[in-house]
Amino acid sequence: MSKPRSRRPPSSSLEKCPSGIRGFDQITAGGLPRGRPSLVCGGPGTGKTLFGIEFLVRGAINYGEPGVLISFEERPSDLAANSASLGFKLDRLVARKKLVLEQILVERAAIVETGEYNLDGLFIRLAAAIDSVGAKRVLLDTIEVLFGALANAGILRAELHRLFAWLKDRGITTVVTGERGDGSLTRQGLEEYVSDCVIVLDQRVVDQIATRRIRVVKYRGSLHGTNEYPFLIDSLGFLVLPITAIALDYPAANEFMSTGVAKLDAMLGGKGYFRGSTLMVSGAAGTGKTSMAAQFLDAACRRSERCLYFSFEESPLQLSRNMRSIGLDLQKWVKRGLLQFCAARPATFGLEVHISMMMKMADDFRPRVVVLDPVSSFESAGTKLDALAMLMRLIDRFKSQQISVMLTSLTGTGELAEQRSEGISSLIDGWILLRNLEHRGERTRALYVLKARGIKHSNQVRELVITDHGLDLEQIHVGPEGILVGSARHAQQLLDNVAAKTSRDDLKHHRDLLMRKRTALKARIAELEGDFAAEAHDIGQAIEHEIAHQDVLRANRTTLVAQREDLKPAQTSTQRGA
Amino acid sequence: MRCARRQRPATCAAAADRDWDLRLYVAGQTPRSLATIANLKKLCDEHLNQRYRIQVIDLLVNPKLSRDDQIVAIPTLVRKLPVPIRKIIGDFSDTARTLVGLQLRPGGASQRGATRGSAKEGWES
Numbered sequence: 001m002s003k004p005r006s007r008r009p010p011s012s013s014l015e016k017c018p019s020g021i022r023g024f025d026q027i028t029a030g031g032l033p034r035g036r037p038s039l040v041c042g043g044p045g046t047g048k049t050l051f052g053i054e055f056l057v058r059g060a061i062n063y064g065e066p067g068v069l070i071s072f073e074e075r076p077s078d079l080a081a082n083s084a085s086l087g088f089k090l091d092r093l094v095a096r097k098k099l100v101l102e103q104i105l106v107e108r109a110a111i112v113e114t115g116e117y118n119l120d121g122l123f124i125r126l127a128a129a130i131d132s133v134g135a136k137r138v139l140l141d142t143i144e145v146l147f148g149a150l151a152n153a154g155i156l157r158a159e160l161h162r163l164f165a166w167l168k169d170r171g172i173t174t175v176v177t178g179e180r181g182d183g184s185l186t187r188q189g190l191e192e193y194v195s196d197c198v199i200v201l202d203q204r205v206v207d208q209i210a211t212r213r214i215r216v217v218k219y220r221g222s223l224h225g226t227n228e229y230p231f232l233i234d235s236l237g238f239l240v241l242p243i244t245a246i247a248l249d250y251p252a253a254n255e256f257m258s259t260g261v262a263k264l265d266a267m268l269g270g271k272g273y274f275r276g277s278t279l280m281v282s283g284a285a286g287t288g289k290t291s292m293a294a295q296f297l298d299a300a301c302r303r304s305e306r307c308l309y310f311s312f313e314e315s316p317l318q319l320s321r322n323m324r325s326i327g328l329d330l331q332k333w334v335k336r337g338l339l340q341f342c343a344a345r346p347a348t349f350g351l352e353v354h355i356s357m358m359m360k361m362a363d364d365f366r367p368r369v370v371v372l373d374p375v376s377s378f379e380s381a382g383t384k385l386d387a388l389a390m391l392m393r394l395i396d397r398f399k400s401q402q403i404s405v406m407l408t409s410l411t412g413t414g415e416l417a418e419q420r421s422e423g424i425s426s427l428i429d430g431w432i433l434l435r436n437l438e439h440r441g442e443r444t445r446a447l448y449v450l451k452a453r454g455i456k457h458s459n460q461v462r463e464l465v466i467t468d469h470g471l472d473l474e475q476i477h478v479g480p481e482g483i484l485v486g487s488a489r490h491a492q493q494l495l496d497n498v499a500a501k502t503s504r505d506d507l508k509h510h511r512d513l514l515m516r517k518r519t520a521l522k523a524r525i526a527e528l529e530g531d532f533a534a535e536a537h538d539i540g541q542a543i544e545h546e547i548a549h550q551d552v553l554r555a556n557r558t559t560l561v562a563q564r565e566d567l568k569p570a571q572t573s574t575q576r577g578a
Numbered sequence: 579m580r581c582a583r584r585q586r587p588a589t590c591a592a593a594a595d596r597d598w599d600l601r602l603y604v605a606g607q608t609p610r611s612l613a614t615i616a617n618l619k620k621l622c623d624e625h626l627n628q629r630y631r632i633q634v635i636d637l638l639v640n641p642k643l644s645r646d647d648q649i650v651a652i653p654t655l656v657r658k659l660p661v662p663i664r665k666i667i668g669d670f671s672d673t674a675r676t677l678v679g680l681q682l683r684p685g686g687a688s689q690r691g692a693t694r695g696s697a698k699e700g701w702e703s
C-alpha cells in the first residue's frame with residue numbers, strides 16, 4: 001500500500017480485489033489478493049460460506065465480476081434459500097448470468113479406487129462453469145470434503161496443488177473455505193496450498209456471550225490489520241468492524257459547541273467545548289448525569305443537529321418522561337427526526353455485537369452528536385479491560401467522523417471517581433465530575449471540570465441545580481463558615497441580603513445628614529453675607545460722611561484763609577495811604 | 579464417444595443373468611485414457627462374458643456430461659447397471675480392486691469390506 005508500489009505494473013505489485021464485504025476491505029487495505037486463492041477457515045457455524053457467498057455476490061453486483069460457487073456440501077437450492085435471509089438473491093444472479101451455482105457431490109461409500117487417477121473431472125466442471133459466465137471469482141466451499149471421499153491423499157494433494165496453480169494461471173480470485181482443525185488452521189492442511197492470504201473466522205463464547213471475530217493471519221505482500229476484529233452477520237450480510245483506528249489521525253475542529261448549560265459553557269471558557277471531542281460526565285447515582293446528557297442533546301437539536309442517544313439502562317419513553325420533568329421535551333426532537341434513541345442492554349448481545357450495532361446505527365443515521373448513557377454498563381457484558389477496549393474503538397470511530405460524544409459514567413458512591421475511571425481518562429477530552437455533597441442533613445450536587453483538553457477551564461466547584469427548566473449552576477458560597485451549599489447557601493444568601501439592606505439604609509442616612517448640613521451651612525453663609533452687606537453699607541456711609549465732613553472742613557479753612565488775605569492788603573494800603 | 583456392446587452366453591456366476599451397463603469418463607485421448615479403456619475391456623471380456631455395454635465419454639468434448647454423474651476424478655467408471663450405481667476411479671491397473679468395485683467378487687462379499695490390499699488374495703485363485 002505504499003504509493004510507489006501501486007503504480008508499478010500489476011505483475012510486480014499485489015493487486016487487490018475488493019471483496020465488497022463491509023469493513024473487510026479496510027482491514028486488508030483493499031480486499032483479497034487478485035487472481036490468487038485465499039483461504040477462509042474457521043469452526044462450524046462461523047460464517048465461512050457466507051463470507052464466500054458475499055464475496056461472489058458483491059463482486060457480481062458491485063464490481064461487475066461474475067462468480068462461480070462450487071459447493072461440495074450444500075445443494076445450490078439450500079444455499080440460495082439460506083442466503084436469501086441475508087438479502088442475497090442468488091437465483092436472480094444466476095438468471096442474469098452473473099453467478100453459477102454448482103454442486104459437486106462426492107460420496108466415499110460409492111467410490112472404489114483402482115490405481116492412478118487425477119481430478120480432471122473437477123477441473124473440467126470448474127472450467128465449464130467459469131467459461132459459461134466469464135467468472136472472475138470462485139468460491140470453493142469446503143474442498144476438504146474431497147479428502148473424506150478420496151482415499152489416496154497423495155494424489156489429492158498433488159491435484160490440489162495443480163488446481164490452485166491452474167486458478168492462479170487463469171487469474172481467478174478464489175476463496176477456499178476450510179474447516180478448522182486441532183492445532184492447525186485447517187484439518188487437511190489447506191493452508192499449505194493456499195498460502196497468499198489466510199483468514200480465520202472464529203466464534204467464541206465468553207461469559208455466555210458469543211462473539212464472532214475475524215483475523216487476517218497471513219497476507220503475503222501486503223500490510224493488513226493483524227488484530228481480531230469482531231464481525232456481525234446481519235440482514236445485509238457480513239459486517240467487519242475495523243473499530244481500532246490504525247492511526248490517530250483524526251482532524252481537530254476549532255469550532256465550539258455549547259454543552260446546553262450556559263454557565264457550564266462559561267466554566268469551559270465561554271463558548272462550550274470543541275466539536276468532535278469526547279466529553280465525559282461521571283458521578284454517583286442520582287447526580288444528574290442523564291439530565292446533563294439530555295440537556296446536551298436538547299441544545300444540539302435546537303441547533304438542528306442530528307443526535308443519537310444510546311441508552312443502556314433506560315427505555316426511550318422512560319427517558320423522555322423523566323426529562324420532561326426538568327422541562328426538556330425530547331420526544332419533540334424524535335418526531336422531527338433529529339433525535340434517535342437506541343436502547344439496549346449490552347449484555348443482551350455481547351459487547352462486540354452491541355458495539356457493532358451501535359456503529360452500524362451511527363453509520364445509518366449519521367449523527368453529529370452521540371450520547372452514551374452510561375458507558376459503565378459495558379462492564380456488565382465483559383471484563384473491564386474488554387469494555388475499555390471497546391470504548392476506545394467506539395470513541396476512535398466517532399472522532400474520526402467528527403462526531404461529538406458525551407459519555408456518562410456511573411461511579412460508586414464510596415469510591416473515588418478519578419481512580420475508578422483512570423483507564424478511560426486518556427480516551428476523553430473533557431471530564432465533568434458530579435459529586436454528591438452531604439451538608440447539614442441535606443444532599444446537594446456539586447460540579448466541577450476535572451479536565452478539558454485545550455481549554456482554559458474554571459477550577460471552581462459549582463453547585464448543580466436541577467430546576468423545572470433544565471439545569472443551572474450556582475456559585476458555591478464560601479465564607480467564614482466554610483463552603484455552603486443547598487439550603488445553607490440559601491440561608492446565607494438571605495442573611496447577606498439583610499446585611500446588604502442594612503448597610504444601604506445606613507448609607508442613605510448619612511447622605512441625608514450630609515445634605516442637611518450642607519443646607520444649614522448655606523443658610524448660615526447667606527445670613528452672614530446679609531450682615532456683612534448691612535455693615536459694609538453702614539461703614540461705607542460713614543466713610544462718605546467723613547469724606548464730606550473733611551471736604552467741608554477744608555472748604556471752611558480755605559474760606560478762612562481767603563478772608564485773612566483780604567484783611568492784610570487793607571492794612572498795607574492803609575499804611576501806604578497814611 | 580465410443581460404444582461397445584456384445585452379447586454372449588453367460589458363464590460368470592456373479593453376472594450370469596444381468597446386463598452390465600458401464601459408463602467410462604475420460605478426458606482426452608491421452609495415453610492414460612487409452613490404457614484405461616484397454617484395461618477395462620480386457621477385464622470385462624474376462625469376467626463379464628461379453629454381456630456388457632461400455633459407453634466412453636470424453637469430457638473434453640462434452641464437459642456438461644460430467645454433471646449428471648458428479649464426476650470429479652478422471653478416469654471414473656460408473657456402473658449404471660446392475661443397480662446400485664457404483665463408481666470406480668482409477669486406471670484399472672489394480673484388477674483385483676476393480677473387480678471388488680464392480681462387485682464381481684465371488685461369494686457376494688460386501689463391497690464395503692473390500693478395501694485396500696486384502697482383495698487380491700481372495701480373488702486370484
